[in-house]
Amino acid sequence: MTAVLEVPQDTRQRLLEAACEAFREEGYQVSIDRIAARAQVARQTVYNHFPSKDALFAEVVQHAIQSVLVTLDGDGDIRTTLLAFGHAYREKVLSPEGLATLRIVMAEAPRFPELAKQFFRQGPLTTRKRLAAYIERAMAAGILRKDAPDFAAEMFTAMLLDFDRQRGLIDLQTDLLKPAKTAQVVDCFLRAFAVGKDMP
Amino acid sequence: MTAVLEVPQDTRQRLLEAACEAFREEGYQVSIDRIAARAQVARQTVYNHFPSKDALFAEVVQHAIQSVLVTLDGDGDIRTTLLAFGHAYREKVLSPEGLATLRIVMAEAPRFPELAKQFFRQGPLTTRKRLAAYIERAMAAGILRKDAPDFAAEMFTAMLLDFDRQRGLIDLQTDLLKPAKTAQVVDCFLRAFAVGKDMP
DNA sequence: GGACTACTAGACTACCCAGTCTACTTGCTG
């Protein structure tokens, strides 16, 4: 009609993005019509690309896994590495998108148990495994005290996120990203896990 | 009809309990009819006691706050106290009821922001405050190193719950309550916060 | 008995939604 130069190849992509935003903003109960409108597309077009609402939702969640995935870069000393990781992780998970993704996956977990499990494994669990591998190396190198690396990684990510994530999810707080906190947590973690105190 | 001796005074109570279970099991979208059926009551009776579904939901959430509230008992040495607290807290929050309550409050927070805020403040935040008060006393008594009590309390509850709660909410895992974990966390916390290492 | 209260069964309104189907328009390609 008015706009002539459509980019027709990626209707599907536009749809996925619109669905992603719509689900994040309004939850699973957002209607197909609203998603279609947001993508500026007819309802039937949605069904041309995805067999059902559930299938669209599943694809959106798969794409969203990356919104809570963080790699860590093992250069530098341990404090620097943990600081960089902690900072990146907090920024991703505590962003409005990260929080909204978590909220919807948690909310719909009873309805889509397999999807939620997959999210959990490929998201938070994978990040923890990566961190644990790094920590295990640091333990082997004598930088950290010998302990279970998985447990140590769990403690670190818990300290980084737990309270602020809960606040973001329930209390809808938005200014969760005080950078000083990451350093506080890293120091706390190192007090608990650096060598030098007790090693049986 | 068949049963003659009804206990008519607590229709409201039966309704509240039924609604509580129903919301926990099926989420906010459970229909009024299903709640009424679960309470063995006519739909109109629901509306005789509560002006709307939202009002009923609000009352259910208010009642559910206690399902994540824990007091701590300051007798005994610090390790014993923290162990008892940690155990009780994990048992409450990681129980199926605790997890289901959290899931629904998080899921519906955008729709009921004030209610969710209230839940957060009277639930998790209150527990943290109590813990922080205890920790502050321990710091003043020289048992723990001087640090921000709120921060220390946050770290402790985070380590106790974070990962298992997330697993329970997303992965629908049920056997989250390994008692040894509480002790592991308490020891980790004490390594990070007991006196004796560095006190500037 | 009469009035009152609490509850019941079920009809009814006024919505909203997933998913299907049909008839139509474009634009590209051979």
Next chain:
DNA sequence: CAGCAAGTAGACTGGGTAGTCTAGTAGTCC
């Protein structure tokens, strides 16, 4: 030009829901 692929608008089905209303039942108090 013919045919195909992709999208559009809108009607339609079948189902579900919150909340209202009505007529009736049962127990309780005076």
